[in-house]
Amino acid sequence: MTESRKLYVGLDVGGTSVKVGLFLQDGTLVGKGSVPTPPIVDEAGYNAVTNGIGQVLAEADATTAEVLGIGLAIPCPVPADGIIRMQANIQIDAPGLEAALHAFCPQAAVKFVNDANAAAMGELWTGAAKGRTSLVFVTIGTGVGGGVVIDGKVVAGAFGAGGEIGHLCMNPSEERACGCGGKGHLEQYASATGVVSNYLAECEARGVEPIELTGPSDSKDVFQACREGDEVALAAMRTMADYLGRALSLIANVIDPELFLLGGGASASADVYLETLVERYRAYAINVNADTPIEVASLGNDAGIYGAAYVALQAAEA
Template sequence: MEYCFGVDIGGTTVKMGLFSAEGELIHKWEIKTQTQNEGERILPDVAESILREMDERDITAGQVLGVGVGIPAPVNSEGIVQNTANLGWGYKDVKGELSKLLSGLEVRAGNDANVAALGEMWMGGGQGRKNVVMVTLGTGVGGGIIHNGRIVVGENGAGGEIGHICVNYEEKEKCGCGKTGCLEQYASATGIARLARRRLAKYHEQTILNREDISAKTVFDAVKKKDEVAIKIAEEFGVYLGHALANIAVIFDPAVIVIGGGVSRAGEVLLPFIEKPFRERAFFANQNTEFALAMLGNDAGIYGAAKLVLDE
């Protein structure tokens, strides 16, 4: 029997999965991400954990097709990272270093959002489609673009950085990337909370929202209770995201746009706020683009990482 491993490296934990060559998830587990000392222990810890799993299950190196890795940073086609925001790495040859630690096993690496998109295309909300855009709405806005079944990586590994499309040229506050008016400032969990705080400060409307406890979750919980102020905030969020996705669609022409990340836990109530402005702006050829919620949750990264290997 042949196997592969999927690894999703995050700032707090590393999620790992053992898969069969047919794509069945056999076992998943996590280890702590050791970011101290410029993250020097991260790849050795990953290698040790994989080798331990192989030993415990009597899996030989000859049975392992490879190891796929998702990383929260741009990753080029050679598996090289130039810098990371929260792992402590500067330049890192992830593919080369991890392969050496694993005694020559094949390693494939990609940006975590791109890899998660690949996972959703394979076994999740985009299953059965080859052209998929995934938007991850979490603390920031991540994105992954799958074209003809392959990740759009780009020259510098920054393909699919949807969160940094400029959607407001009048914005004065800076995004975390240092620019202004990025989608991330309006459509992330923190961005939705920011929109809510701005509205509550500007208008004195009756609402069940508590000004001292604003989050994306409280906004959409209030939407479900038909709170008019929360609905207006959700509509503003939806316009920013829907219009941005219409621009993306005219370039990549996806069959389906998958919405994931923590904000997507609001459920189906979320989608109409995005779809309506999308269809108002979308090119006629993109009017039939479908929308779906991500299905794999926190496992999307390990599924996509495994698919990196299985696609080779």
């Protein structure tokens, strides 16, 4: 390599792997890799992460001296002060990892961001929201997550709860508990798990035998039944769309984004429910924002590395 580049690293720290992306300033992906997620609490864990970055750099014929920012998308709340106080699904010593990354790339800005917020930023940088300045990213998977971006910046919140739309209380009379301990939360009805739950409840109410389901959060079976005209599955889908449409209308009255984007595993089945979701959103929304677009995200599982790198770029340029 003969000319120095400005490079940014995006890390998406998941339960099973740490995905690594290497990007140019304009969002061009120039290298990608992954390493199994270790307990990131000691030198061995820190080295696993830095070695993963080093391997991607080597494959791209780049050096650590060219890296101006490193962003880390992690599955836990990241408040505005950047101090991580709660983590449920990973073991990570954030200060220790940050120190290791600074030692690895002394000139690089290091920034943590919630994984859903990172996905939102990735879509804003080079994905379906490119050219916009505000959006709400909705991840529909085992639960429902969210990423809120206003004026090109993530809304993390004082305590890291910015974008926790899955825990909006949509049904105060619900007796079942959400995974968080609350009751009647959006993700109980609109997540992949919620779609299966809706379906089983419809089967019980109608006295019909359910189709064979792969698992408690595998909504693909229910959505496929919708495609085949199964009225019970369609009713479950309409419940999902109604709750989600009403939630988005409430969010729109607070955030008023330019765009809603749907991501997560269940977004792959948006062909089944998107039209109904838009119809229900418009039924609940006020006139001024009833036409806010609701679209499917475009970066898929790479949204996190894109967004983490973009957050790092912003931090480096601040």
